[in-house]
Amino acid sequence: xxxxxxxxxxxxxxxxxxxxxxxxxxxxxxxxxxxxxxxxxxxxxxxxxxxxxxxxxxxxxxxxxxxxxxxxxxxxxxxxxxxxxxxxxxxxxxxxxxxxxxxxxxxxxxxxxxxxxxxxxxxxxxxxxxxxxxxxxxxxxxxxxxxxxxxxxxxxxxxxxxxxxxxxxxxxxxxxxxxxxxxxxxxxxxxxxxxxxxxxxxxxxxxxxxxxxxxxxxxxxxxxxxxxxxxxxxxxxxxxxxxxxxxxxxxxxxxxxxxxxxxxxxxxxxxxxxxxxxxxxxxxxxxxxxxxxxxxxxxxxxxxxxxxxxxxxxxxxxxxxxxxxxxxxxxxxxxxxxxxxxxxxxxxxxxxxxxxxxxx
Amino acid sequence: xxxxxxxxxxxxxxxxxxxxxxxxxxxxxxxxxxxxxxxxxxxxxxxxxxxxxxxxxxxxxxxxxxxxxxxxxxxxxxxxxxxxxxxxxxxxxxxxxxxxxxxxxxxxxxxxxxxxxxxxxxxxxxxxxxxxxxxxxxxxxxxxxxxxxxxxxxxxxxxxxxxxxxxxxxxxxxxxxxxxxxxxxxxxxxxxxxxxxxxxxxxxxxxxxxxxxxxxxxxxxxxxxxxxxxxxxxxxxxxxxxxxxxxxxxxxxxxxxx
Numbered sequence: 001x002x003x004x005x006x007x008x009x010x011x012x013x014x015x016x017x018x019x020x021x022x023x024x025x026x027x028x029x030x031x032x033x034x035x036x037x038x039x040x041x042x043x044x045x046x047x048x049x050x051x052x053x054x055x056x057x058x059x060x061x062x063x064x065x066x067x068x069x070x071x072x073x074x075x076x077x078x079x080x081x082x083x084x085x086x087x088x089x090x091x092x093x094x095x096x097x098x099x100x101x102x103x104x105x106x107x108x109x110x111x112x113x114x115x116x117x118x119x120x121x122x123x124x125x126x127x128x129x130x131x132x133x134x135x136x137x138x139x140x141x142x143x144x145x146x147x148x149x150x151x152x153x154x155x156x157x158x159x160x161x162x163x164x165x166x167x168x169x170x171x172x173x174x175x176x177x178x179x180x181x182x183x184x185x186x187x188x189x190x191x192x193x194x195x196x197x198x199x200x201x202x203x204x205x206x207x208x209x210x211x212x213x214x215x216x217x218x219x220x221x222x223x224x225x226x227x228x229x230x231x232x233x234x235x236x237x238x239x240x241x242x243x244x245x246x247x248x249x250x251x252x253x254x255x256x257x258x259x260x261x262x263x264x265x266x267x268x269x270x271x272x273x274x275x276x277x278x279x280x281x282x283x284x285x286x287x288x289x290x291x292x293x294x295x296x297x298x299x300x301x302x303x304x305x306x307x308x309x310x311x312x313x314x315x316x317x318x319x320x321x322x323x324x325x326x327x328x329x330x331x332x333x334x335x336x337x338x339x340x341x342x343x344x345x346x347x348x349x350x351x352x353x354x355x356x357x358x359x360x
Numbered sequence: 361x362x363x364x365x366x367x368x369x370x371x372x373x374x375x376x377x378x379x380x381x382x383x384x385x386x387x388x389x390x391x392x393x394x395x396x397x398x399x400x401x402x403x404x405x406x407x408x409x410x411x412x413x414x415x416x417x418x419x420x421x422x423x424x425x426x427x428x429x430x431x432x433x434x435x436x437x438x439x440x441x442x443x444x445x446x447x448x449x450x451x452x453x454x455x456x457x458x459x460x461x462x463x464x465x466x467x468x469x470x471x472x473x474x475x476x477x478x479x480x481x482x483x484x485x486x487x488x489x490x491x492x493x494x495x496x497x498x499x500x501x502x503x504x505x506x507x508x509x510x511x512x513x514x515x516x517x518x519x520x521x522x523x524x525x526x527x528x529x530x531x532x533x534x535x536x537x538x539x540x541x542x543x544x545x546x547x548x549x550x551x552x553x554x555x556x557x558x559x560x561x562x563x564x565x566x567x568x569x570x571x572x573x574x575x576x577x578x579x580x581x582x583x584x585x586x587x588x589x590x591x592x593x594x595x596x597x598x599x600x601x602x603x604x605x606x607x608x609x610x611x612x613x614x615x616x617x618x
Contacts (some may be wrong), residue, residue: 010449013460016492031479031520196447261475265536266464266492286472352463353436354477 018278021271024279033189035251038281042247043287044294046240047332051295052234054324057229059303062315072103073110076177076206080111083204084148084173087114095139096131097124098155104177105131107152107206120146124157150206152177175204241335244287248280248339252347259347260355263309269348273341280340281333288332292325381410382448383543383576384433388426389442391428391599402428404599405442410578412543417587420596427548429596430580433437434469434546435462447543468537468575470547473528476521482508482532483517489539511535511565526545530567534565537594538573547570547579551586560585584612 029036081087091307092111100108108131121134121140130136142149151157151174210218226255259272304312386565391403396613402425408434410416420426431437435451444451447466454462456516463469476485490500508517511531530550537545547566551559567589570577579586587593588607595603 010458011461012493013464015475016491020491028479052418076524102595201525257475259476262488263460264469264475265489266460266540268460268492271492291497351437353431356436356471 013266015268016271020275021278025275025282029279030284038249039251040283040287040290043244043332043336044290046243046335047288047291047328048295048298048333049291050233050236050240051245051292051325051328052299053232053295054328054342055187055296055299055321056058056303057232058317058324059299059312059315059322062317063303063307063312064295066315069103069106071108072208075208076107076112077114077128079206080148080150080173080175081203083175087111087116089115089117089146090116090148091120092116092168093142093149094119094121094134095124095142095149095151095157096121096128097151097153097157098128100131101178104152107150107177111150124151124153124155128155148173148175150175152176154178169297173204175206178207201346202236237331242330244332244335245339248283249343251283251345252276252340256347256350256355259344260350260352260357263348263350263352265353269345272348273344276340276344277337283337283340284333285329287336288329291332292328295328296321296325362472367449380413381411382409383446384410384443384578385443385448386429387445389429389432389439389444391425391432391437394438401599403432403439406432406596406599406601407592408601408604410576412576413570413574414591415567415577415589416579417590417593418578418596419582419587419593420580424597425599426580428594428599429576430546433578434467435459435470446483460492463542464489464561466542466544467519468539468542468545470533470545470550470579472549472552474521474533474553476529476532476536478521480507481518482513482522482524485521485532486535486539489536493540502534507538508532508563509533510538511567518552525558526554527561528563530554530558530564534562534569538569538575541573544576544577544578547581549580549582551583552580559583563589588612 077087094108094111119134120137120142122137122139123130124139175281262272263269300309300312386406386408389403390401392557393400393402395405397467398402403426406425406429418426418430428437432439434448435444435454437445438452446462447514449462451462459520469475476482477488483501486504486507487495487497488535490503491497505514506518508514511534513528513535516524517529521532524532530618534545535549536548545566547553550566551562554562563585563586565581566577566579569575579590581587590607593603593605593607594601595605
């Protein structure tokens with residue numbers, strides 16, 4: 001569009017390419033390096049706060065779960081030893097019926113950590129893969145050589161002549177790591193009774209069913225925990241929003257005069273907005289990256305100090321941590337952009353005379 | 361308010377050979393600010409013509425509306441009522457895009473506090489408006505160096521404003537104002553921050569540029585030296601133009617010039 005009046009044509013102002021804006025921005029950051037670093041640190045601080053809150057929560061959850069798991073395995077092992085005696089220097093048999101739950105995997109490790117003479121592992125049926133670093137033997141060998149047999153895995157013992165298979169293990173202990181649902185208990189076609197009744201071995205049920213009040217208490221605790229995390233995350237987000245907005249707002253408002261000058265020289269509002277959009281994206285990205293890094297390392301070191309670093313790192317849900325990191329990164333970048341573009345937009349719409357007058 | 365095209369044509373009819381072309385025309389320009397509950401009349405209706413190639417000084421005590429008039433005729437702020445024509449174009453009718461074009465090519469601004477962009481070198485400060493006008497960087501660099509030489513700052517082209525004296529910074533600002541060969545240079549107290557001698561140099565430079573490039577210079581000033589070099593002097597007080605005079609009509613030897 002152009003306004004034509006006698007003798008004179010006013011044209012549209014040239015729209016500058018992004019490359020020029022980028023050049024101006026990079027130059028500005030380089031020259032004002034000290035000031036830019038302060039702004040970046042402001043963003044980093046906000047994001048580090050948010051990220052450290054999230055990481056701490058994950059670490060606490062991980063450590064608490066790990067402690068519960070350890071206690072549960074300890075309980076299972078003590079139940080096993082209560083009936084079969086200490087596992088040390090004995091031959092322990094493991095029959096796996098299907099995929100192991102994480103708890104069972106850890107239980108298996110727990111058995112091996114109790115320093116038995118050997119652990120004989122046998123699949124209950126073909127197609128059950130051996131866990132890492134376990135040598136498979138035949139079922140009959142387990143029954144013959146092991147003085148205690150643990151059945152674990154998600155599956156049923158296949159229908160076969162269990163009494164004769166387990167015949168050599170008579171008077172031994174057969175432990176079930178999980179409750180066998182009715183109908184899944186091993187049986188023969190002629191005698192559909194549980195295997196242990198027929199095998200005559202001492203049978204131990206290592207699984208533990210939670211009572212209703214225990215379940216209720218656990219759910220209530222989970223609910224409280226969830227409310228508390230939401231509250232903490234909301235509060236830390238608020239702190240982050242205010243911190244980042246403050247540093248970005250300052251870095252823009254202190255340049256109102258510069259914006260006014262640029263407008264006097266013929267800069268379009270869109271060019272000025274683009275300048276600040278690019279700058280805030282750069283500053284926000286660098287700041288948020290630093291913040292995420294710092295927000296992960298700091299709690300790791302602190303909690304690693306009070307528990308052990310190995311336990312903290314081993315029990316941490318890294319996938320969730322990655323998601324949190326991504327979330328914080330996006331929060332940091334978006335907040336920086338919003339907090340910078342809003343005042344830049346305001347400044348770019350100002351009458352140049354007013355922008356030039358501002359003295360901050 | 362609709363503008364009658366015929367009336368406009370008449371208003372801006374090509375001047376006769378002996379007539380000078382009117383480059384800025386202000387018609388009954390009023391500006392009212394609101395300060396809290398109070399209304400401040402910064403300009404109470406200023407009408408004036410500024411001709412091509414002339415050197416006009418605007419005088420007035422602080423708070424007289426001098427800067428307001430200056431900003432209004434420079435397209436830096438919009439008057440509450442009245443019309444400002446720059447180069448025969450009604451400024452009020454331009455959108456922000458066209459205003460940017462006008463500020464970029466038709467007007468060069470010089471400020472009391474230089475307003476150079478601190479993060480850029482002299483040369484970059486001068487080439488920035490050229491970039492806004494779409495000039496290629498190589499061409500802009502050449503032109504920028506030429507203009508810096510013209511204002512006597514060729515040897516300082518690659519220095520940052522912070523490394524320059526006040527006079528050198530103002531020279532750089534003048535060079536920047538000339539970047540896109542504007543027809544009008546608006547100078548807001550360009551010598552106020554400079555010592556007497558440097559101020560004088562600046563005035564001589566502006567006078568030289570005016571003579572060489574035939575630019576129109578409008579400046580708000582208190583500087584007597586500047587007034588003496590002007591073609592016309594305009595007095596403003598309490599938002600109204602109270603006097604328009606030629607320097608020869610004024611006796612500078614007395615303590616007061618009213």
